Amino acid sequence: MNKTKDILITGFALFSMFFGAGNLILPPFLGFNAGPDWFLVTIGFVITAVAIPILGIIAHARLQGTMYDFGKKVSHVFSIIYCILVYAICIILPAPRTASVTHEMAIAPFFKSSGLLTSSIYFILVFIFVMNRSKVLDLLGKYLTPIIIAILLAIIGIAVFIPADTMQPSQLQMPLVDGILEGYQTFDALAAMVVGAVLIISINLNNSQSFAVKRQLIFKAGLVAGIGLFVIYTGLILIGSLHNSEFPSTITRPELLLALGNKTLGSAGASLLSILIALACFTTAVGIITGTADYFKGLFNNSKQAYTLTAIIGSLLGVVMGQFDVGYIIDIAIPALMFIYPITVILILLNTIPEKWATSLVFRGVVITAFIFSIPDFLKILMPSENLNAVIDFIPLAQFNLGWMIPSLLMFMILNGFEHFNPSNAS
Template identity: 80%
Template sequence: MNKTKDILVTGFALFSMFFGAGNLILPPYLGFNAGPDWLLVTLGFVITAVAIPIFGIIAHAKLQGTMYDFGKKVSPLFSSIFCLLVYGICIVLPSPRTASVTHEMAIAPFFNSSSLLTSTIYFVLVFIFAMNRSKVLDLLGKYLTPIIIVILLAIIGIAIFSSPDAIQPSQFNTPLVDGIMEGYQTFDAVAALVVGAVLIISINLNYPGSSTEKKQLIFKSGLLAGFGLFIIYTGLILAGSLNNTEFPFDVSRSELLLGLGNKTLGSAGAGLLSILIGLACFTTAVGIVTGTADYFKGVFKNSQTAYTITAIIGSLLGVVMGQFDVAFIIDIAIPALMFIYPITIILILLNIIPEKYASALVFRGVVIVSFIFSIPDFVKILMPSDTINAIIEVIPLGKFNLGWVLPSILMFVLLNMYKKFNSSNAS
């Protein structure tokens, strides 16, 4: 077992499963609107789109199980429902979004074909990859990811060093918070639970060695993927910021990325960017469909039939939802993200801290509180009203869509104090 090679291949594969549609089109647009505040939005974006997801991979390294293990301390029923929600959201929103981005940015500019044809061919290929389960890590890590990274670094480097001197002012009042919220849209925290489970099963299929060796491989490849994401996100945000005078104020996310590709890579830019978009989106879709199929295979007692049926359903849903344009999918994703993201972040963090601070009682209390205090954000988007706005104003950080943060921290501290008090009384 060549440890360095295994870490590189696994880290690259993990990077490619994280790096999909949102990861490409969100950072440049964030930088475009941030202007001189690009460093603050980068910090916010990195918190929710790099740090939390990599903590999720580290938690997977510790647990070496499935997504179910993240929530089982709350209760088996809760964990089962949570898994169903996460996998359901992933195959209905971020997975089809990859096909939609691919059509809008890589196919439509060159071919007069329908989005139905694009998404059908796209998800047939996703299904083929998912059915070659044992080869997924090698295919992604050895062949597809290096191409993605080379093209990205070329675009970023040229965009930064050939940018004009002037920068338009920031459009954000709270750039740090705006960066955090935009990081939600990458789905990376949720993706950490999905692709981390894919990683565990792939390593068990392909790599001999002890549990400790596998833990080290997951941990180090997670850090490598996180470093890659950090460099690429920072580069794309800076490129968007430094070039924000080059594009009209009402430019869309997709138009901005295409414009940067054409500006930096010239006549070859459109073709290379199309390859980049197609590969980046495709690797994420493979990770999501494979992860969902893995989960249901495990639920049905290691049934290959369950794996195949789930892969078919995931691919068919991708074809259907892939008909909608990118902006629409991003808009309908927001309520789902406001609902599922706080709980996901809490479960990731509770699973990486020492066991003595993360008892079943702490898990239950903190998850319940985070859920309750995230409800106003969810309701505000679905059914905005003065009453909901008044409630949000009262909750600390509520106006930033982060009303769940301080109550969750407070509950964590109180429950650990209660546990310590009880144990000291007992002794």
């Protein structure tokens, strides 16, 4: 009984770490555009927003270390640079997005203030909490997540049983691929790297059991968290599709979630949801900047100055980026995600398979391949050209922004075949 209780408690804690409130605006809008193709986009979205992140937790269960351990087989320098990039992306994109979501869902509907004013006040408060760690946020997190989940399940349940009379056709040409790429925007694969390490530390502090027992605990807790994410994400995609004929095509992601709340729970319920999501966004922003500041503090021999400077930089970036619309932040995140996600996915997958198939040589070869073949994906967004299009046409799946997949798989097979027939070359 205690073992089951530990699994559930750890699983719910992990779920709440993944449960970035900003992510909730993505699935309904995806369903809204998919219409009758909602099932295909759900499959794609679940692959990158649920399956890959949970595999990341399973990899953490095997490693029981930090994010650094994911890339150490490539090289020490690579792993350090990778960690810095992940944290940098987190404070530049998902952290400010929480302020933008807060403005569009909880401030703009009631006040006519600017996004800059919201982001300024928001990140001043974030900085104060980052510099003065408090259990208030932990308590908020414990109570906020269950309440938001209850409200979301109510919205999903009611919306499913009162669908619109008609459904607009799909606006997506490649629903499965669009689901996969939209899943990037949750940042959940990156979150798996970060929160998995936090989970390991917490378990080690409160659990003196063996490595194998802790591995089972983390593995099963990851499955619990994955089921929770799957239910919420799938439900939100479904109701977005069922009610896509009731809202204008110009509706934004936050507006759609609020509109669905209004339709199912009335204006009072939707207002409560928007306030709770704003609070949850705030705890997420504090968590991201605190975690990033902790990392750089450790990188510079536990320097308090490094912690403070990182917190200042993170908060200033939050003010600058958080004033923009959610849609704009999502759009400018695409190149960064096209760059970091393939490498992240490869690191997660290589750390989940048996070690005999994931030697240092395989790690280096496959990661380098994924990096090289992901370059056209983010270059065509930053600087499209006819020459680049010719390269993209040549690479399998590159037209779907997935050009790294097949070359990485081939490199994995080639290097393992090479090591199998040349055992002396194994690392």
